[in-house]
Amino acid sequence: MHIEVALFAHLSEFQPDGRAGRGARPFDVAEGTTIGDIIEMLALPDEPRVLFVNNKHATEQTVLAQGDRLAIFPPVAGG
Amino acid sequence: MGRELLRVDMSDLSVTREPLPEAWRRYGGRALTDAIVFSEVPGDADPLGPQNVLVFSPGLLGGTSAPNGGRLSVGGKSPLTGGVKESNSGGQAAHALARLGIAALVITGRPADPNARYLIVIEADGSVSIERKDEWAGLKNYELAEKIARTRPEDDRYATIQNGPAGEAGAKASGIAVSDVKGYPNRFAGRGGLGAVMGSKGVKAIVLSDKGLSYTEHADKEAFQAALRRFASALKEHAVTGQALPTYGTNVLMNILSEAGGLPTRNFSEGSFENADDIGGERQRETILARGGQEHHGCHTGCTIQCSRYWLDKDGNYKTKGPEYETAWSMGADCGIKDLDAIAELDRICGDLGLDTIDMGVALGVYMDSGKIAFGDSEAAIDALLSGTRDGEPGRVLWDGAQATGDAFDVAHVPTVKGQALPAYDPRSVMGIGVTYATTTMGADHTAGYTITSNILSVGGTIDPLKPEGQAELSKNLQIATAMLDSAGLCIFVAFAVLDIPDAFTAIHDMLQAHTGDAWDADALVQLGKETLVFERLFNERAGFTNADDRLPSFFRKVPLPPHDIVFQVTDEDLDSVFDWVPETAREMGLLPSEQHKRGVA
Numbered sequence: 001m002h003i004e005v006a007l008f009a010h011l012s013e014f015q016p017d018g019r020a021g022r023g024a025r026p027f028d029v030a031e032g033t034t035i036g037d038i039i040e041m042l043a044l045p046d047e048p049r050v051l052f053v054n055n056k057h058a059t060e061q062t063v064l065a066q067g068d069r070l071a072i073f074p075p076v077a078g079g
Numbered sequence: 080m081g082r083e084l085l086r087v088d089m090s091d092l093s094v095t096r097e098p099l100p101e102a103w104r105r106y107g108g109r110a111l112t113d114a115i116v117f118s119e120v121p122g123d124a125d126p127l128g129p130q131n132v133l134v135f136s137p138g139l140l141g142g143t144s145a146p147n148g149g150r151l152s153v154g155g156k157s158p159l160t161g162g163v164k165e166s167n168s169g170g171q172a173a174h175a176l177a178r179l180g181i182a183a184l185v186i187t188g189r190p191a192d193p194n195a196r197y198l199i200v201i202e203a204d205g206s207v208s209i210e211r212k213d214e215w216a217g218l219k220n221y222e223l224a225e226k227i228a229r230t231r232p233e234d235d236r237y238a239t240i241q242n243g244p245a246g247e248a249g250a251k252a253s254g255i256a257v258s259d260v261k262g263y264p265n266r267f268a269g270r271g272g273l274g275a276v277m278g279s280k281g282v283k284a285i286v287l288s289d290k291g292l293s294y295t296e297h298a299d300k301e302a303f304q305a306a307l308r309r310f311a312s313a314l315k316e317h318a319v320t321g322q323a324l325p326t327y328g329t330n331v332l333m334n335i336l337s338e339a340g341g342l343p344t345r346n347f348s349e350g351s352f353e354n355a356d357d358i359g360g361e362r363q364r365e366t367i368l369a370r371g372g373q374e375h376h377g378c379h380t381g382c383t384i385q386c387s388r389y390w391l392d393k394d395g396n397y398k399t400k401g402p403e404y405e406t407a408w409s410m411g412a413d414c415g416i417k418d419l420d421a422i423a424e425l426d427r428i429c430g431d432l433g434l435d436t437i438d439m440g441v442a443l444g445v446y447m448d449s450g451k452i453a454f455g456d457s458e459a460a461i462d463a464l465l466s467g468t469r470d471g472e473p474g475r476v477l478w479d480g481a482q483a484t485g486d487a488f489d490v491a492h493v494p495t496v497k498g499q500a501l502p503a504y505d506p507r508s509v510m511g512i513g514v515t516y517a518t519t520t521m522g523a524d525h526t527a528g529y530t531i532t533s534n535i536l537s538v539g540g541t542i543d544p545l546k547p548e549g550q551a552e553l554s555k556n557l558q559i560a561t562a563m564l565d566s567a568g569l570c571i572f573v574a575f576a577v578l579d580i581p582d583a584f585t586a587i588h589d590m591l592q593a594h595t596g597d598a599w600d601a602d603a604l605v606q607l608g609k610e611t612l613v614f615e616r617l618f619n620e621r622a623g624f625t626n627a628d629d630r631l632p633s634f635f636r637k638v639p640l641p642p643h644d645i646v647f648q649v650t651d652e653d654l655d656s657v658f659d660w661v662p663e664t665a666r667e668m669g670l671l672p673s674e675q676h677k678r679g680v681a
Contacts, residue, residue, distance in 0.1 A: 008334050009327060009361060022334065022356050047318065050537050055340040055351065055642050057543070071338040075318035077536050077575050078329030078360070078386070078404045079529055 001066040003027050005038060008073045014042045024069060035070060036060035048075050082182035084115075087199060087209065089280045090129060090188030094207045099182045105597060108138030108173075109165045109565035110607060111183050112154025113614035116163055119187075122621030126158035126272070127249060127279035129189040135176060135240065135285075136184070138568015142177025142295035143303070145590050146311045147570035149174045149379035151257060153268035155276045156622070159251045159438070159480055160497040160522040163618040166273050167526065167565055169378030169387070170257030170266035171238035175287035177295055177568075179205065190281040196247075198227070200286045215283050217244050219431040220256045220264040227284055228262070239264060240285040243433020244468065246274025250478035251498075252438035253278070256430070259378055259387070265400040266378050269435040270524065271499065272480075298596030306589035310573075313583035314383050317576035319538065324386040324572060325375045326364070329404040332503070332531075333359030333412070339535050340642045341509040341544065343501070344412045345454050346444040347494045350508050350640045354417035358407050363388075363419060371395045384572050390423045399427040402436075405525075408503035409440020414447060415454035425457070428464050434478060439464065441481040441500035446473065449488035492634050497522035497624070506631055507640040507647050509534050509544045514554035514649055518629045518657040520615035526571055528558035532578060539578030545645060551653040558657070563608035567591065609664045616661045617670060626655050 006024040007015055016025055029038070035051055035058055050073040051058045064070065082099040103114050112134040124130035133155045140148035151173035157164035176184060179201060190197070198210045215226060220243045227239055239258040246253035253274025256264035297303040314320045323331055336342040337355035344352040356362060368374065370391040378387045392398045401407070402422055410416060410425040425443075429436045443460050446452060451473065452459035467474025476487045481500035485493030494501040499522025506513025511530030519527035530553050534544035542549045557574075564571050567587060577583040588599040619628075635647040 006338070008338075009323065009331060012361065022361060048537065050335065050535070052338045055338060056545070057339075057541070071334075073335050073338075074323065075536070075538070076323040076327065076331045076335060077319040077532070077538060077572075078324065078332040079525060079531065079572065 001029060001031060003029060003064050003067070004069045006069065006071045008071065009076055011044060011072055011074055014044055016042060029064065033064050034060065035062050035064065038064070038070065039072070044072070049073060050075070081180060083180055084183050084185055085181045085201070085207070086185045086187060087207070088188040089186060089190050089197070089282065092209050094209070105607065107141065107182065107566055108136050108150065108152040108568045109154070109167070109562060110611040110614070111136045111566070112152045112165050113163060113611055113618070115183060115185060116154050116156065117614040117618045120156050120618070122618065122623065124156055126156045126161070127275060131156050131276055131279070133186040133273065133276045133280060134183050135172065136182060137173035137177040138566055139591055140594065141173045141568040143297070143594055144294055144381055145307055145569070146314055146381060146383040147573050148568050149381050150565070150568050150570055151268065152565060153255055153273055155273055157271040157273070157522070158275045159272035160499050162497060162522070162622050162624055163520055163615045164271035164273060165521070165565065166254065166268035166270045168255070168257045168266050168268040169570070170259050171379055172240050172257045172287055173568060174380055175238040175289040178289045178292040179203070179287065186280050186282060189279055195281045196283040197281050198284050198286065199282060201288065203288045203290045203292055212283055217247065219243055220433055221431055223284060224258065224262065224264045227286060231286070234290070235288055236290040237286050237288040240287070242274050242277040242283055243431060245432045245434045245478050246278040247283070248475070248478065249275045249278060250434065250467070251275060251483065252435045252442070252478055252480035253433050254435045256433055259400070260376065260380060263400070265430055267430070267435070270437065271522065274433045297594045299593040302593035303590060306586045306593055309582055310586035310590060311383055313576045313580045313586065314573060317579060319575040320384050320572060324384050327360035328363065328375065328386050328388050328401065330360035330363050330402065330407045332404045333407060334361070335535065336504060339508065339544065341505050341535065342408065342412050343494070343503065343505045345415045346413060346448040346492060347501070347505060348492070350505050351642055352412035355412065357417045358411040358419055358422060360404070363407070366419060367391060382570065384570065386572065390426070393420070398423050399430055402426040405503050406436040406440065409437050410443070410460070413440050413444040414460060416457045416460065417455070418457060421457035424461060425464065428461065432467070437502055438480040438500040439477065441494060442477045442484040445481050445484045445490050445493055446477060446488060448492065449490050451488060492632070492638070494632060495523060496631060497628055499523050504531060505640055506635055507645050508643050510547055510647060510649055511542060511544060511550040511553050513631055513635065513647050514550045514654060514657060515558065517631050517654050518554065519558060520612070520619050526561065528554045528561055529571065529574070530554055530557060532557070532575065538575050545643060547648040547650065547653065550649050551656050555657045558612065559605060559608035561608070562611035563604050566607055566611055609660070610668055612658070613661055613665045613668060613670065616658055617665060629654055
């Protein structure tokens with residue numbers, strides 16, 4: 001199935017196509033793939049993260065569905 | 080050196096000093112500005128009249144080397160909200176005041192001649208002069224900073240507090256500029272129209288020289304240094320204060336709020352902005368570095384978080400600070416503008432004129448919503464803002480803020496509480512911050528109780544932003560903690576570390592105890608926060624505020640926000656619970672119960 005993955009802040013260095021920038025990238029994955037699986041595939045650094053699927057908070061256990069947009073942030077804040 | 084109140088009466092240009100009253104010994108920063116406003120300003124005082132005061136106070140840790148301990152509180156009755164105002168700024172002024180032994184600089188009265196302009200100078204030896212500078216009338220902040228520099232010896236070290244043309248014009252959304260580490264007048268007590276209060280008192284600028292003055296002395300230096308080291312290492316260790324904020328600045332929030340569907344876009348009509356990444360912190364960093372700029376710096380000496388940055392124009396010259404997230408959002412997403420250079424131009428104009436970038440961006444979004452100019456038209460936005468210098472043009476209405484703009488141009492959706500514009504988080508999809516906007520004494524203000532921590536960022540636990548449960552309790556606790564930090568003089572960004580690392584909280588009271596020699600513990604910190612808020616709530620009651628003022632505009636409960644198609648759902652009962660502890664604490668403080676108090680004040 002097709003999903004989109006967007007990586008922000010320093011995580012954009014881990015884009016699957018190796019190109020710079022934060023635009024969401026298309027991603028082909030098997031049915032039943034979890035966010036945790038994607039994190040492993042992308043070899044993201046081991047740190048806390050903030051995860052969104054289609055604008056809603058998600059966890060590493062969340063199972064992705066066709067057409068989902070996954071956004072992954074490292075710990076960030078401002079104000 | 081003892082802590083003193085330094086009073087300057089602009090009615091007769093007299094200067095008096097008095098020791099800080101014993102009852103206020105444990106107050107600094109916001110607690111002290113509030114105590115003074117509560118004690119000295121009648122509830123019905125005209126904010127631009129002689130009965131109002133303008134108070135500048137460093138926090139309890141001001142003048143020390145405590146990390147991020149140099150924040151400045153500026154207080155008075157707000158011409159924007161009609162209630163109490165504490166507007167908080169970075170810059171160098173707080174440390175300078177504290178080193179001069181000044182717990183609070185209190186400006187009272189009003190000159191008989193409304194055209195008079197004055198420069199107040201406090202020299203490092205403590206002497207005070209008040210010079211008439213009518214020729215400085217109307218000067219913008221950057222030129223004013225240069226004029227001031229020419230009056231000072233070359234080897235001086237000083238901070239400035241300045242008022243721009245908007246404050247002189249009595250604009251209700253005018254702010255007060257404070258000089259940063261390089262002397263740029265680019266840090267702001269921006270919110271609530273305190274520039275107009277400064278203007279009403281005829282004060283164009285204040286110079287604070289601390290040349291040759293060192294850090295204020297500690298009751299127990301060794302204990303202070305030990306606590307300081309623990310606090311500093313917590314700030315370094317936490318991923319947000321140690322890495323994210325210095326690397327990307329506050330504007331790193333743009334993309335995450337857009338992903339969360341909580342980024343108010345085109346006058347709060349959508350929750351995600353399709354061009355968020357074009358105006359976000361990552362793009363900002365890339366652009367600044369490509370133009371030869373530096374990654375980061377602190378807004379005041381002693382800041383270890385270093386979230387400040389300078390924006391450079393296309394030729395690599397200094398343009399303005401940041402822009403900070405709130406400004407990049409208000410001038411950007413909320414106006415549908417997708418160009419950081421245009422946002423920086425608007426930020427520079429606000430900085431030079433002395434205008435609050437939040438209220439101005441929201442006012443522009445409201446103005447665009449009226450159809451007078453188009454969303455996304457940055458040239459028209461710049462023209463509208465600049466037109467405030469000319470009589471009869473729309474800009475002068477904009478300068479009075481989003482509420483005045485909505486009233487003048489008959490706009491249905493005006494996002495304000497108590498007359499002050501909402502900041503960069505939509506309360507429908509981030510319900511905790513809606514509680515803070517509605518209930519804080521300040522008018523809509525995210526910094527008063529920053530629930531974005533648990534609602535969005537997973538700092539200090541997690542509370543679902545799309546559900547009403549738990550939001551009132553979260554906002555209450557954060558409002559109390561924030562009032563404490565503002566009174567200690569600490570930057571509220573230390574909270575990101577404090578919420579996750581228990582020893583950072585302990586280190587705060589250990590620093591306070593070692594510095595002041597008074598006993599401080601966790602309960603005392605909470606008490607400080609509560610007493611601060613009691614002064615504010617009682618002042619607002621006296622000024623005529625009731626629970627009916629602690630509400631969001633009704634469209635937030637009626638008009639669903641995409642992409643979540645959700646409305647604000649926290650009940651009025653929950654909103655009214657946020658300050659239900661106030662009467663009890665007020666009695667503990669020996670203040671009159673509010674009903675008697677209202678009768679006791681003419």
